[in-house]
Amino acid sequence: MAAIEQSDVPPHRKGLVSWFNRRGWSDIIIATPYIWLLVFFFLSFIIVVAMSFATRTPTAPPFSFGGEHPLINLDGYKRLFQDSLYIRAFLTSVVNALIATALCLLIGYPMALGLTRVSRAWRNILLMLVILPFWTSFLLRVYAWMGLMSNNSWFNRGLTSIWNWVVPTDWALRSIPMMNTNFAVVLVMVYSYLPFMILPLFANLEKLDQTLDEAAMDLGSRPFQVFRDVTLPLSIPGIIAGGLLVFIPAAGELIIPSLVGNSSQPMIGRVISDEFASARDWPMASSVAVALLLLLVLPMMLYTHFDAKAQERMKDEP
Amino acid sequence: MNRRPIFLITVLCFGFAFFYIPILSMIVYSFNASRLATVWGGFSTKWYATLFSNKQVISAAILSLQIALLSATCATILGTMAGIALARFKKFRGRVLFSGLITAPLIMPEVITGISSLMLFILMAQWIGWPASRGFTTVTIAHITFSMTFVATIVSSRLIAADQAIEEAAMDLGSKPWQVMKDITLPIISPAILSGWLLAFTISLDDVVITNFTTGPGNTTLPLLIWSKVKLGVTPDINALATIIVCIVGLGVIIAGIVMNRAEKRRDADIRLAYRANE
Known part of the structure; x- marks a missing residue:
């Protein structure tokens, strides 16, 4: 907005108001949040990246640069590939997050499609019901599942009796061990992140032209052919957006695996937290953090790349 | 589509059951008299009293x-x-x-x-x-x-x-x-x-x-207090606390939703009036 920048206030008017009307005020609007983010976000990010090349020392704070080690110490990154703990943690995180994303898509897609097919009044109520759990405490939603999955809960007993009824008597169980497994982690992730899949999908599906159907x-x-050949291809942007919104927080998740996960198969968020707080190894924790960020940024970059290409193709076709 | 999307409606019902059964179960069990958080032992509000006396x-x-x-x-x-x-x-x-x-x-x-x-x-x-x-x-x-x-x-x-x-x-x-x-x-x-x-x-x-x-x-x-308690397992007083939080937040979101919906409608009506006045 060029008009804001070149102010036409007569120079004789002084005081706060005229000062605001000059260029100064737009500078304030830009500079205040900018400086805040530079100090409290960008600087901390730079510190993580720099820390990943530091050397661990028994001092406080526990790191140093230079000394007997070179200024850039790559030990942290080497250990990422040498110690199987890290590779296993990355694999567990990616596999859990991928399964959770796929399940969210499987449940969330028909739900989002269903939301576009109900009447307007119902739609608003149901959308509110999708968002409502998201506003209640995340921690308490995980906690609710801890209650359901524990060995003598009504949910677990119900599932156990169904299991015992279906399978041969040799396989009968007293209760289904659900807590502290990867199954529990995936289940609670699907529960927690399902709204992130439904909402972008709904936004995408709602805009589709029903006359095409x-x-x-x-x-x-046939209805299924319409879905496969018309609706599904047109909703791919929504699928990708929802998938990223589920996959990214799921891969770095700390709370869910700590509460319901198997502690002998830690996910990467837990490894970062433990390296930092328990082992007090800031450089190693930072190396793992940088590696995780690269892992998460890669799908983002691919997405923007393909998105830009698709946009170009759209432009070429009249 | 002319056919009623029965499959989609079914999935919606299951989806909402999935969303709300854990929360409802937690609310019900906050009124559990038993100290064992997952076994029903009769109705009681004693965990709320315990909670409010906890400084x-x-x-x-x-x-x-x-x-x-x-x-x-x-x-x-x-x-x-x-x-x-x-x-x-x-x-x-x-x-x-x-x-x-x-x-x-x-x-x-x-x-x-x-x-x-x-x-x-x-x-x-x-x-x-x-x-x-x-x-x-x-x-x-x-x-x-x-x-x-x-x-x-x-x-x-x-x-x-x-x-x-x-x-x-x-x-x-x-x-x-x-x-x-x-x-x-x-x-x-x-x-x-x-x-x-x-x-x-x-x-x-x-x-x-x-x-x-x-x-x-x-x-x-x-949340940090809940986190440190929850790490040790499911306890009835956390159920009570969760119920209170869920009720307050739920009420807040519903009221905010209604207020914003009304404001939006009033704004739309104003815009329409303004257009009509200019015709």
């Missing part, structure tokens, strides 16, 4:  | 509310400024970095935000002597930094959707930039500012990981 039906397509 | 819980709740009020308000001010800057000032030095700084905290895992903020605070204390100790101030700063980016995203998307011509018209008619801001831009984005504040408030009230890293001794917020 009707045209396909009129031309003799 | 630790009350003081943690007060601390959480103070941090949430302060950080949400600061985050809303900073985030609104950032949102306006992103949506309305097309060219300024370092714009690319700025929009990156707004997006990055949204995709940064909380653990990394937590350890990086803690390292920053420790190193700042060493370099410039501030912050001297960790606690209320450091937690509030970390929450502001994190939630202002959410506010900025909400505000800027609202502004991008709004018609910039109104502001330009006011400017052409001789309004000063500050007047345009006060009389046009801020009213346009006021719903976004309100929902941004609410989001910042709940993010701060709910945060465990970042608070856990940036807080100091003696400053236990409510």
Whole structure:
């Protein structure tokens, strides 16, 4: 907005108001949040990156640069590949997060599609019901599942009797061991992140032109064919957005695996936290953090790359 | 589609059952007389009494509310400024970095935000002597930094959707930039500012990981208190606490939803009236 920048206040008017009306005030609007983010976010990010090249020392704070080690110490990154703990933690995180994302898509897609097919009044109520659990405490939602999954809860006893009824008597169980497994982690992740999948998908599906569906039906397509050939391809942007919104927090998750996960198979968030707080190894914790960030940024970059390409193709086709 | 989408409706029902059964179960079991949190032993409200006589819980709740009020308000001010800057000032030095700084905290895992903020605070204390100790101030700063980016995203998307011509018209008619801001831009984005504040408030009230890293001794917020209790297992008084929190938040969201819905409708009606008056 060029008009804001070149102020036309006569120079004789002084005081706060005229000062605001000059260029100064737009500078304030930009500079205040900018400086805040530079200090409290960007600087801390730079510290993590720099720390990942530091050397651990028994001092406080526990790191140093230079000395007997070179200024750039790559030991942290070497250990990432040498110690199987880190590779296993990365694998556990990625596998758990991928399964959770896939399940969210499987449950969330029909739910989002269903939301577009109900009446307007119902839609607003149901959308509110999707968002409501998201506003209540995250910790308490995890906690609710701890109650359900524990060995003598009504939920676990119900599932156990169904299990015992279905399988041969040799396999009968007194209770299903759900707590402290990767299954529990994935289940609670799906529960916690499902709204992140439903909302972008709904936003995408709502915008689709329903007449396309009707045209396909009129031309003799069956409902499933309409879905496969029309709705699904057009909703890919929504699927990708929802998938990223679920996968990224799930891969770095700390609370869920700490509460319901298997502690002998830690996820990467737990490893970072332990390296930092328990082992007081800041450089190693930072190396793992940088590696995790790279792992998360890669799918983002791929997405923006393909998105830009798709946009270009859209432009080429009239 | 003419056919009723039976499959989709079924999935919706299952989905909502999945969403609400754990919460309902938790609420029911908060009235459980038994000390064993998962075995039903009759109706009782004694866990609520236990909870309200627990000074630790009350003081943690007060601390959480103070941090949430302060950080949400600061985050809303900073985030609104950032949102306006992103949506309305097309060219300024370092714009690319700025929009990156707004997006990055949204995709940064909380653990990394937590350890990086803690390292920053420790190193700042060493370099410039501030912050001297960790606690209320450091937690509030970390929450502001994190939630202002959410506010900025909400505000800027609202502004991008709004018609910039109104502001330009006011400017052409001789309004000063500050007047345009006060009389046009801020009213346009006021719903976004309100929902941004609410989001910042709940993010701060709910945060465990970042608070856990940036807080100091003696400053236990409510989520941290719950976290330390929950790690030991399911207890009936946490069920009671969870029920209270879920009810307050649920009520708040429903009331906010109704209020915003009404405001939106009134605004639409006003716009229609204005158009009709001009015909």
